[in-house]
Amino acid sequence: MEKEVKEVNRTRALFKLIFLIYAFIFSIELTKKASLLLAPDLNNFILGGLTPLKSVAVGWFVTMIVRSSSAVGSIAAAFVGNNILTLQKAVFILIGASVGTTITALILSLITVAKKRRDFRHGFEIGLCYAIYSLLLAVIAFFLEYFFKLFSRLSLLLASGFGEKIALLKVPNLVGVVTAPIIDFLFADSSRFFMFAVGFLILIFTLNYLGKVIIEVLGGEEKARRFINRYFDSKYKSYFIGILLTAVVFSSSITIGLLVPLAVARLINLKKAIPFILGARLGTFTDIFLASIIIGKTPALAVALAYLLFGVLGSLIFLPNTEFLFNITKYSSKKLIHISRKKAFYVLLAFILIPLLMILF
Numbered sequence: 001m002e003k004e005v006k007e008v009n010r011t012r013a014l015f016k017l018i019f020l021i022y023a024f025i026f027s028i029e030l031t032k033k034a035s036l037l038l039a040p041d042l043n044n045f046i047l048g049g050l051t052p053l054k055s056v057a058v059g060w061f062v063t064m065i066v067r068s069s070s071a072v073g074s075i076a077a078a079f080v081g082n083n084i085l086t087l088q089k090a091v092f093i094l095i096g097a098s099v100g101t102t103i104t105a106l107i108l109s110l111i112t113v114a115k116k117r118r119d120f121r122h123g124f125e126i127g128l129c130y131a132i133y134s135l136l137l138a139v140i141a142f143f144l145e146y147f148f149k150l151f152s153r154l155s156l157l158l159a160s161g162f163g164e165k166i167a168l169l170k171v172p173n174l175v176g177v178v179t180a181p182i183i184d185f186l187f188a189d190s191s192r193f194f195m196f197a198v199g200f201l202i203l204i205f206t207l208n209y210l211g212k213v214i215i216e217v218l219g220g221e222e223k224a225r226r227f228i229n230r231y232f233d234s235k236y237k238s239y240f241i242g243i244l245l246t247a248v249v250f251s252s253s254i255t256i257g258l259l260v261p262l263a264v265a266r267l268i269n270l271k272k273a274i275p276f277i278l279g280a281r282l283g284t285f286t287d288i289f290l291a292s293i294i295i296g297k298t299p300a301l302a303v304a305l306a307y308l309l310f311g312v313l314g315s316l317i318f319l320p321n322t323e324f325l326f327n328i329t330k331y332s333s334k335k336l337i338h339i340s341r342k343k344a345f346y347v348l349l350a351f352i353l354i355p356l357l358m359i360l361f
Contacts (some may be wrong), residue, residue, distance in 0.1 A: 030199030059096025079298035242279025282311030
């Protein structure tokens with residue numbers, strides 16, 4: 001009886017997964033068409049009003065609001081593909097988005113129930129480490145892009161060289177067949193601004209639930225936690241599991257969030273979690289990559305590849321030096337902040353206010 005119930009639940013989860021995948025594709029197509037129609041209105045505002053620092057701040061702040069770097073990256077890819085946004089400004093937005101996405105782990109670690117202050121600290125250090133790593137990587141990436149245009153040039157070179165060879169880039173023709181009738185019907189009676197907003201909201205919705213449904217299909221959150229914990233005996237196993245699991249569930253917020261209760265329960269420690277965090281950061285590339293394929297333009301693919309290059313750079317710098325991340329996180333937690341739940345809230349508040357102030361001033 002119990003086995004039958006599990007099979008029924010898994011079948012339901014599979015149907016939900018199919019629906020969400022379609023909704024994801026539909027939202028990308030909808031925002032792509034809406035952004036193309038909005039191009040004359042958006043062009044002057046976006047190209048004229050965003051400095052590199054403000055682009056970072058916008059990516060950071062918007063990602064915190066929508067809780068998805070993938071949504072922000074997908075929209076950036078659509079804008080670049082439709083010549084609304086330059087590739088370099090999209091790179092700066094992605095740098096900010098890679099920082100903003102860490103807020104979910106910080107929030108989860110703040111609200112996770114822990115009986116002892118030490119247990120709470122262990123959980124919060126997972127989110128703190130992810131934020132510190134993302135901030136350090138963002139600073140490095142910002143200067144490399146600002147002075148050398150490293151990511152925009154290299155990603156465009158790679159996209160131009162390999163884009164036509166990727167067979168999946170032919171998928172947008174099929175995508176148009178399954179989405180165009182509904183999209184054309186919606187645009188017949190609705191404004192382009194409204195349609196863009198609808199597409200963006202659907203995109204956020206699908207990315208928020210897609211990972212959870214995939215975990216249901218795979219057997220549940222508890223099974224995923226056991227799977228993670230089983231492979232933490234090796235730095236490189238942990239790293240590649242972080243890449244694989246995040247690539248499958250389309251969300252580093254989910255996979256890194258799974259570490260928080262494990263750390264609170266003292267089933268893993270920060271030192272073993274760091275390689276997984278680095279891998280999870282790299283694994284977030286997949287959903288923006290899929291969005292760029294649906295958009296079907298070389299500059300859009302370049303946006304996704306730039307995001308991949310961030311993760312590769314972070315791995316090259318920090319995977320051999322996980323001890324550095326461990327020490328700086330422990331120092332920040334124990335010596336600098338003297339962490340408590342109240343002080344953790346202040347850290348979170350500062351994390352929200354910094355990009356907002358950057359945008360305003």
